[in-house]
Amino acid sequence: MTGLVISDLRLRIGQADILNGVSLGILGGEITGLAGESGSGKTMTGLVLCGLQPAGAVVTGRVEFTDSDRSIPNLLALQPREFNRLRGRRIAMVAQDPVASLHPMLTIGTQLTDHVRHHLRLSKQQATARAVELLERVQVPTPETALRRYPHQFSGGQLQRIAIAIAIACEPAVLIADEPTTALDVTVQAGILRLLRELRDDLGLAIILISHDLGVMSAIADTIAVMRYGTVIEQGSRQQVIQQPQTEYARELIAALPQVPPPGITTDAGGQPHPDAQPHPDAQPHPGVQPHPGNHPHSTRTGA
Amino acid sequence: MMGAILQLDGVTVRYGRGASAVTAVAGVDLELPPGQIVGLVGESGCGKSTLARAICGLQPLAGGRITLAGEPIPPLGHRRRPARLLRIQMVFQNPYASLNPRRRVGDQIEDGRRVATRPVGSVSDLLTEVEMDASAADRFPHEFSGGQRQRIAIARAMAAAPDILIGDEPIASLDASLQSRIASLMRDVALRNDASLLFISHDLAVVREIADTILVMHTGHIVERGPAERVWAAPQDPYTRRLLAAIPIADGLGRIPG
Numbered sequence: 054m055t056g057l058v059i060s061d062l063r064l065r066i067g068q069a070d071i072l073n074g075v076s077l078g079i080l081g082g083e084i085t086g087l088a089g090e091s092g093s094g095k096t097m098t099g100l101v102l103c104g105l106q107p108a109g110a111v112v113t114g115r116v117e118f119t120d121s122d123r124s125i126p127n128l129l130a131l132q133p134r135e136f137n138r139l140r141g142r143r144i145a146m147v148a149q150d151p152v153a154s155l156h157p158m159l160t161i162g163t164q165l166t167d168h169v170r171h172h173l174r175l176s177k178q179q180a181t182a183r184a185v186e187l188l189e190r191v192q193v194p195t196p197e198t199a200l201r202r203y204p205h206q207f208s209g210g211q212l213q214r215i216a217i218a219i220a221i222a223c224e225p226a227v228l229i230a231d232e233p234t235t236a237l238d239v240t241v242q243a244g245i246l247r248l249l250r251e252l253r254d255d256l257g258l259a260i261i262l263i264s265h266d267l268g269v270m271s272a273i274a275d276t277i278a279v280m281r282y283g284t285v286i287e288q289g290s291r292q293q294v295i296q297q298p299q300t301e302y303a304r305e306l307i308a309a310l311p312q313v314p315p316p317g318i319t320t321d322a323g324g325q326p327h328p329d330a331q332p333h334p335d336a337q338p339h340p341g342v343q344p345h346p347g348n349h350p351h352s353t354r355t356g357a
Numbered sequence: 358m359m360g361a362i363l364q365l366d367g368v369t370v371r372y373g374r375g376a377s378a379v380t381a382v383a384g385v386d387l388e389l390p391p392g393q394i395v396g397l398v399g400e401s402g403c404g405k406s407t408l409a410r411a412i413c414g415l416q417p418l419a420g421g422r423i424t425l426a427g428e429p430i431p432p433l434g435h436r437r438r439p440a441r442l443l444r445i446q447m448v449f450q451n452p453y454a455s456l457n458p459r460r461r462v463g464d465q466i467e468d469g470r471r472v473a474t475r476p477v478g479s480v481s482d483l484l485t486e487v488e489m490d491a492s493a494a495d496r497f498p499h500e501f502s503g504g505q506r507q508r509i510a511i512a513r514a515m516a517a518a519p520d521i522l523i524g525d526e527p528i529a530s531l532d533a534s535l536q537s538r539i540a541s542l543m544r545d546v547a548l549r550n551d552a553s554l555l556f557i558s559h560d561l562a563v564v565r566e567i568a569d570t571i572l573v574m575h576t577g578h579i580v581e582r583g584p585a586e587r588v589w590a591a592p593q594d595p596y597t598r599r600l601l602a603a604i605p606i607a608d609g610l611g612r613i614p615g
Contacts, residue, residue: 090532090534090535091502091503091532092502209401238400238401238559239400239559239560239600239603239604239605240400240599240600240603240615242603242605243603243605243613243614243615246605246613247613250613265532265533265534266533266605267533267607268533268604268605268606268607269605270607271605271606271607271608271609271610271611271612272605272611272612272613272614273611273613274611275611291609291611292609292610293609294609295607295608295609296608296609305534306534307607309533309534309535309537309538310533310534310537310607311537311562311563311565311566
């Protein structure tokens with residue numbers, strides 16, 4: 054089965070424990086949501102899966118990778134050269150802000166074909182043909198013209214589509230989307246979410262969706278893992294985690310969102326909000342203070 | 358002392374000149390009476406931040422006028438701003454950028470207190486008001502999380518005893534779980550101090566929770582305005598309806614909005 058199995062992933066930088074034993078299964082054809090606040094370790098988890106943890110970080114644990122033609126027992130044990138052959142090819146990433154993640158001085162065409170030519174050893178013509186297909190796939194209008202343009206000539210939503218095209222160019226098995234819609238307008242967000250769902254279905258991608266917005270999670274995640282203090286404190290299906298959260302913290306996160314859905318939005322066929330969609334009566338207001346990474350009150354290793 | 362009224366009549370702002378000029382704000386009328394919370398909602402590029410900059414005198418007008426208590430707001434030049442205009446204070450989107458990283462929190466709030474035209478509480482009073490510990494005064498901005506930094510930025514703005522508090526996307530860089538809370542805090546702090554609040558955001562769901570009046574801005578125009586509950590429950594303009602329909606709801610049902 055395509056996907057990743059993360060077992061007891063720990064990451065420490067200097068004296069700070071950033072990840073305190075993350076265990077998680079990520080399956081092909083599913084969107085796995087990593088929810089949590091700033092400092093909970095969700096982005097760092099994504100970076101480790103790409104082998105992009107900060108220099109000097111001590112990483113332990115195991116990440117098993119499987120795709121259609123190989124199985125790697127532990128990504129963390131790979132040499133940098135070996136990881137370079139996977140990153141961008143079998144495991145790809147989309148960052149939060151496409152204005153920052155794309156190179157401002159290179160055309161979209163260059164940015165879409167460079168890694169394809171390197172990884173798949175395609176000729177320039179082949180790579181360009183592939184780039185046109187990809188832009189069509191992510192619904193960027195007039196792909197041939199778009200290839201000759203620069204990032205500043207596109208809107209934020211179009212740029213994020215292009216960033217996704219770059220990520221899926223080498224047909225990866227795993228796509229890590231770190232807050233892919235946070236920098237976008239709410240009316241553009243829906244289009245990107247729809248695209249991610251299509252890619253899951255059409256390409257059988259294992260998508261890791263990192264977001265602090267449970268509204269976004271609720272729209273497309275199949276399973277949700279809630280992170281806090283560098284560990285997964287709750288995981289389950291989308292319905293379970295959002296409608297019947299088991300931990301106090303998950304309840305708080307849901308209760309902290311604006312409560313009343315906009316008019317015309319009904320949460321079940323009867324036209325009434327779903328009874329289970331209401332926050333738990335015991336939910337306490339969110340404290341409004343985020344933890345600092347490495348300064349986790351229940352950390353297993355700080356102060357040791 | 359009662360606050361002053363901020364009034365905008367036909368405010369127009371253009372960027373560039375000649376054929377390539379872009380009209381960012383096109384004839385906006387707006388009244389912000391004391392003790393009122395007005396929410397200004399719209400997407401990137403609609404002109405909402407330009408409008409906020411114009412109110413502070415940071416952006417010259419191509420037409421219309423802006424007055425505070427009946428007196429016009431001149432564009433900010435190299436000279437010191439007249440004292441009456443210090444009664445407009447702003448909280449910006451990114452507290453990482455708006456606070457000085459090299460100075461202690463207490464000193465930065467003290468800067469605000471020094472220009473206040475009426476008596477304000479001490480630095481520790483101000484920090485308590487935004488639900489921070491008074492000991493924060495001796496620390497530096499990098500020692501705090503995003504939500505805490507935004508609280509400090511609010512305390513800094515309130516230290517100048519403003520009549521008008523403007524929040525330009527003050528919650529956009531915060532976690533979803535913090536947004537409602539910081540927005541309500543801004544509302545409470547403004548009301549307790551007899552200031553009015555112009556709260557600019559792209560998030561209608563949060564604005565609705567704190568605003569008395571909502572204005573929806575699209576391509577430089579105000580396309581809809583009205584009491585918050587009315588705009589939320591019975592939006593008249595198609596653009597407002599589209600904005601409302603695009604809000605993702607955490608209901609666990611796997612539905613993409615819009």
